Amino acid sequence: MKAVMSNKSAIALYVLPALLLILIIIYIPLVLTGYYGMMDWKGFAPMKFIGLDNYNKLIHDSMFWKSTYHSVLLGICSTFSLLIYLAVSMVLASRIKGANLFRKIYLIPMLLSSVAIAQLWSKIYDPSNGMLNHLLTSIGIQNPPLWLSDPNIVLFAIFVPIVWQYAGFYIIIYYAALKNVSEEVIEAATIDGATPWQVASRIKLPLISPVFKVTIILALVGSLKYFDLIFVMTGGGPNHASEVMASYMYGEAFSKYNFGYGSAVGFALLLICLLMTWLIRKLTTSGEDVQY
Amino acid sequence: MNIMNEFAAHKRSGTISDTRVKASFGSRLGFGVLYLILGILAVIQIYPLFWLFLFSLKTNQEVFGMSPFALPQHPQWANYPKVWSQGHINLYFFNSVWYTVVAVLLTIILASFVTFAITRMNWKLSRFVLGLFIVGLMIPLHSTLIPLFNFFKHMHLINNPLSVILSYTAFNLPVTIMILLGFYQAIPREIEEAGVMDGCSVHRIFLRIVLPLTTPVLATTAIINMIYNWNEFVFVNTFISSDRWKTLTVGVNNFVGQYLTDWGAIGATLMISILPILIAFLLLSNRIVEGLAAGSVKG
Structure with a gap:
């Protein structure tokens, strides 16, 4: 048994193709991004080593920090919206008829491409023919906002379709976790006189807290990576009011052809994502996970 | 009384x-x-x-002159064949189909091999290699774009579907392995032991005994991969500039950019781009729900 299942050449044959692929497509480029960040490399001219100049420029680049701020802001808002998804899931998981149908309906936007969502919501936000402002004027709101061209609310206007898109995703995660809480524990508590509120807050929530931690990471780090929707809807505009880290990097590299500086931004994006993941893990693993 | x-x-x-x-x-x-x-x-x-469906069937007079909530007076079904043949939507559609199919197959095959080796075979670095794959979930793909672009340019793979398919496969391996992992770990050891007793080689055990057992979870990973690949945007937008090789997401985006004011045509293109996913969802919603939940929260 042991000899067959530790056959070295078989292991190499099974693992190496995939391993080489992720090394070439993911890990080597990650290292190279950091390295290219040390190059003066514009357009199609050959690259020239300039040490840490790009990184120095990055630290003093207010545009970069503004886009980082926007990314973090979206991340924090996304994290808070998790509470709404959790509340909806708790309702769905408590003896609601048709819960299965509801969660499937909620999931539908998650299946669409961000491009389609961005195009659709651009039409919804359209100031003269869109659905939203027509609705607002018909209930008596004069001069509804110009959602995507007002720098003060464009970020909020982008956040709404993000919530719309991801709601179903988080709801199915929480729903599955809540359904995993053993019926016996809940029954025992109910017999001991626990109210539904106590069952929810003292038993169900602590038991699904590991899942909740994972979703915080997903929401925060996912927001830092956010790109498609914003790129298509506003391109980071108007006047960089909805610029995020990924769109800033993309613009520097593939519109301005500042490959060297773009690489430095890309490397910073990577570091911030890893730092954030590590930080949340650190903050949320205080104490043991609850088990009953 | x-x-x-x-x-x-x-x-x-x-x-x-x-x-x-x-x-x-x-x-x-x-x-x-x-x-x-x-x-x-x-x-x-x-x-x-x-x-969206409503305005895909409207004329511009209806869109600009009437309430956005009104039903189309004379549904303009002709919007659909019109955008299908004009503006290369048919070409983009078939590109999307075959990139998706090839990348899904490649991902599932590679991921099955890796997951089998990691969960069922004994070797020292298995935990570390698994870690490399799983950490891939947290990596922002934008950080890889410039080096990848440079790499594919040197390999003459810009404007070549291979660049897109390889990128799809690499970036979907982590989530696919994550979904497969739980399933493989639950397969009882006795099954392999019986195979070894019968004198099977490890290849035979994997291909003839274990792999067929995983068909249900393979279906789940396939549908999840299909959704991700069908909707992917950045790689195609970066590595492909010729219309010949664009996919539906990028093609639709360019098309909408050109026909800014023809709402009916825009609606019809968007509907065409989301219809395959909606149909897949109607048929396989349970697998999609299960796959999304399993692919995100484990470990």
Whole structure:
């Protein structure tokens, strides 16, 4: 048994193709991004080593920090919206008829491409023919906002379709976790006189807290990576009011052809994502996970 | 006395049934409110898509002159064949189909091999290699774009579907392995032991015994991969500039950019781009739900 299942050449044959692929497509480029960040490399001219100049420029680049701020802001808002998804899931998981149908309906936007969502919501936000402002004027709101061209609310206007898109995703995660809480524990508590509120807050929530931690990471780090929707809807505009880290990097590299500086931004994006993941893990693993 | 007793009994039963009515009315009201909220949320989630369908069938006069909530007066089904043949939508559509199929197959095959080796075979670095794959979930793909672009340019793979398919495969391996992992770990050891007793080689054990067992979870990973690949945008937008090799997401985006004011045409293109996913969802919603949940929260 042991000899067959530790056959070295078989292991190499099974693992190496995939391993080489992720090394070439993911890990080597990650290292190279950091390295290219040390190059003066514009357009199609050959690259020239300039040490840490790009990184120095990055630290003093207010545009970069503004886009980082926007990314973090979206991340924090996304994290808070998790509470709404959790509340909806708790309702769905408590003896609601048709819960299965509801969660499937909620999931539908998650299946669409961000491009389609961005195009659709651009039409919804359209100031003269869109659905939203027509609705607002018909209930008596004069001069509804110009959602995507007002720098003060464009970020909020982008956040709404993000919530719309991801709601179903988080709801199915929480729903599955809540359904995993053993019926016996809940029954025992109910017999001991626990109210539904106590069952929810003292038993169900602590038991699904590991899942909740994972979703915080997903929401925060996912927001830092956010790109498609914003790129298509506003391109980071108007006047960089909805610029995020990924769109800033993309613009520097593939519109301005500042490959060297773009690489430095890309490397910073990577570091911030890893730092954030590590930080949340650190903050949320205080104490043991609850088990009953 | 008799009457008194009867009266008391009546009164008691009356109060009991009264409170029962009250309780059930109260909880019914509560449930009613909950259903109302859930229903409103459901409408919010699907009405925009219905609205998209409506304006895909409208003329510009209707879009610009009438309420956005009005039904199309004479549904313009012709919008669909029009955008299908003009603006290369048919070409983009078939590109999307075959990139998706090739990348899904490649991902599933590679991921199955890796997951088998990691969960069922004994070697020192298995934990570390698994870690490399799983950490891939947290990597922002934008950080790889410039080096990848440079790499593919040197390999003459810009404007070549291979660049896109390899990128799809590499970036979908982590989530695919994550979904497969739980399933492989649950397969009892006895199955392999029996295979070894019978003198099977490890390849035979994997291909003939273990792999066929995983068909249900392979279907789940396939559908999840299909959705991700079908909707992918950045890689194609970066590595492909010739219309010949664009996919639907990028093609639709360019098309909409060109026909800014023809809402009917825009609506029809968007509908065409989301229809395959919606059909897949109607047929396989349980697998999609299961796959999304399993692919995100483990370990």
